[in-house]
Amino acid sequence: MQSANPHVGEIHLDPWFGHYAERATGLSASEVRALFAVASRPEVVSLAGGMPYVRALPEDLVSNALARVMRESGPAALQYGSGQGVPALREQILDIMALEGISASADDVVVTTGSQQALDLVTKLFIDPGDVILAEAPSYVGAIGVFRSYQAEVVHLETDADGLVPEALADGIARLRAEGRTIKFLYTIPNFHNPAGVTLSAERRPEIVRICAEAGILILEDNPYGLLHFDEPVPSALRSLSPDGVIYLGSFSKTLAPGFRVGWALAPHAIREKLVLVAEAAILCPSSFSQLVISDYLSQADWQAQITQFRGVYRERRDAMLEALSEHLPELTWNVPNGGFYIWVALPHDLDSKAMLPRAVTELVAYTPGTAFFADGGGRHNIRLSFCYPTPESIRVGVRRLANVISGERDLLETFAGTGRLTPSRATDSVTAPPPDLS
Amino acid sequence: MTDLLTIAVLSGGISHEREISLRTGRRVADALTERGHTVVLLDPDADLFARLDAIAPDVVWPALHGSSGEDGALLALLSAHGLPYVGPASSSARLAWSKPTAKTLIERAGVSTAPSLTVTREAFRELGAANVLRLILRELGEHVVVKPAQGGSAQGVTIIHDPELLPRAMVDAFTYHDVAIVEAFIGGTEISATVVNLGDGPIVLPLVEIVPLEGTYSFEARYTAGETNFFVPARVSESASAGAREVALAAHAVLGLSDLSRIDIIVDDRGAAHFLEANTLPGLTETSSAPLAIEAAGFSLPEVYHTLAVRAARQLR
DSSP: OOOOOOOOEEEESOTTGGGSOGGGTTOOOOHHHHHHHHHTSTTSEEOSOOOOOGGGSOHHHHHHHHHHHHHHHHHHHTSOOOTTOOHHHHHHHHHHHHTTTOOOOGGGEEEESHHHHHHHHHHHHHOOTTOEEEEESSOOHHHHHHHHHTTOEEEEEOEETTEEOHHHHHHHHHHHHHTTOOEEEEEEOOSSOTTTOOOOOTTHHHHHHHHHHHHTOEEEEEOSSTTOBSSSOOOOOHHHHOTTTEEEEEESTTTTOGGGOOEEEEOOHHHHHHHHHHHHHHHSSOOHHHHHHHHHHHHHSOHHHHHHHHHHHHHHHHHHHHHHHHHHOTTSEEOOOSBSSEEEEEOOTTOOTTTTHHHHHHTTEEOEEGGGGOSSSOOTTEEEEEOSSSOHHHHHHHHHHHHHHHHHHHHHHHHTTTSSOOSOOOOOOOOOSOOTTOO | OOSSOEEEEEOOOSSTTHHHHHHHHHHHHHHHHHTTOEEEEEOOSTTHHHHHHHHOOSEEEEOOOSHHHHSSHHHHHHHHTTOOBSSOOHHHHHHHHSHHHHHHHHHHTTOOBOOEEEEEHHHHHHHOHHHHHHHHHHHHOSOEEEEESSOOTTTTOEEESSGGGHHHHHHHHHHHOSEEEEEEOOOEEEEEEEEEESSSSEEEOOOEEEEETTSSOOHHHHHSTTSEEEEESOSSOHHHHHHHHHHHHHHHHHTTOOSEEEEEEEEETTSOEEEEEEESSOOOSTTOHHHHHHHHTTOOHHHHHHHHHHHHHTTOO
16 A cells, blocks of 8 residues: 655645736635535525526427427538627527617627626726726626626626616716726616616616716626516617617527527627627637527527516516515515516625525525625625526525524624624635526 | 445535535545446435435445534434444544534543633523623633534634624624534644554554645635645654644544544644544545545555445444
8 A cells, every 4th residue: 555655745735826817816715605505405495596497498499499400500500600600690689689679780799608708708808907897786796707807896886776876877987087097898787687686777778878978988788687577678778879889798598598608799890890809719609509509499489489488487486586575574675676587685784694694504595695796895785586496485485494594693693782893804705606507 | 245345425415515525525436436446426315325225335435524424413324224334433423523522522531622612602692692702701812713513614613813803703603503612722833633544543644734825724725725735744843743643543532433534733832732623524625634644644545545445344443
């Protein structure tokens, strides 16, 4: 069993530790992220992830498309394709965007590996370290991760029940400019915001566009949820109001299935030219196979009826969550989303959503702490609850468990009230986002 | 019995340490597979015993960190099911799993440990939190370590040098478990001592000195490669090293541990070794200290895991 031994002395488990780029700072193991591992167990009701309920998609719709693509376009599906995306699909994407008032040319559509890649590419194109990106408070955790990786500073702007507050935008721009800061773009999720659940009102949309246009600030409009409305359709996209001032991001992940990893960017032509080049540099081309299957699906299936069915599924789940919240946690406040996947819950100010997560895991329920949705340490008194994946019955069980968690935590804090500081330290735990495959 | 076995490695579970358990399980499975064994990785659930019956393993390797694996309950059930496993008797695991119980036993055996108080959430409620906090500080001083009474991976652990932070540290510990242990902080050299029995009785492998870059061996420092540096053997005097080995062997024996354990020790500035914690299922991940100790001893991981599995299968413990 004895052998020659080099394993003595000073041991560095990562000999390249000192070689990482500065942008890799914070890419460390995370206690919060480790806790999410438990949420994948069937005993746990996960209200933490954002996985669409793809089981609502009739299997034959997709399998028929797969079979046709392989039968009729097999070699093309298995081959490299255009860096900009399959032309037929780009034309079909125009039809989808027309539902939200967008008129555009297929030449200005760039198909990407999910809209997440579009986010990455746009950020790569525009951001130098230290540049400012404006975003709602809170904002999408996946975008914050991208922005952080390009060393941008995210400045959050006040958001209320009608979405981003125009005055906060104008004030923020003025303040940052006075400080000599370079603002590169406004990142906004106008419809059924992740995580806030709110929708930017029709009245505010032209105001936001005007403020940005006057300040010379590009808008990055991220719209994965717009078609998943439960009541009224959403107002027209910001892009429809400012073709030259907005990059619009769309996705098939929520309206079809995320496993295809297909999204897109619609950009002013000059930006689009560069987007194609950086996309090719990054991945050569998006998946030909996925694009052709989606294109076939869009041409053969009643995709709008399918989206209507998704709306029904998610609406039932939202209602279940709202009812459960009213029944078990009436003392809390939350928004009522008219679409999308998420409810943003405000906790009493003595509760810390991140510190409370271990107790939730013990009680077999998971949520995403609000801290994941802020780049500046905010969100400690909020949690995001997802209603997209669990069944209505699971949602009711999960919210009931959550009520126990909150009750237990409050009881504990009351025990220690008046004894000293109870606010958790702001120790950095940078990767607090749930992984993409968390239900 | 042939030398090559069918081994069921259990990892995952629903404890707070699930992710770490999955990592340990994968590493153990890889090493045993490399050694030629047939390895099946199982994530325990309601079908566990049915699946074990179907697999009929020669031995089970529970790699379950946290309550589902380390509290002895699963080990007792494996025994009841007639399955040999790698690890201590369930009664020993139960003793070691409770930090206050383990400390008490170790102290009674004459081994030095940090002065401590075990406090329950109930005690704070009944006696008044301010009173209890005051007593803790009076008894242990302002430099203390607060831990949940159960659990590992530094979850819920806070080192306090400012009494103002003690209430929050208690809350964080009680978020994991209703009993907490508060120990006087002892500064010094942090040492991990791996004890293994490969057939000739328990031996202490080379001591591993732990030097986290940020000063605290937190969850992040434990599981991010590069955020902690290790020195093997530990850079302590010969007498301190001998003292640490004595502590490790004594703890291993007192708690009735058998195949493999990791004893956490602090060597203070005067060279005295103090017991901190015992781990019946040491982490065997790519960033854990026990594998470093095994390799520093000149052993290979597959050979050591093989020996432990064969001994357990033959119930030579």
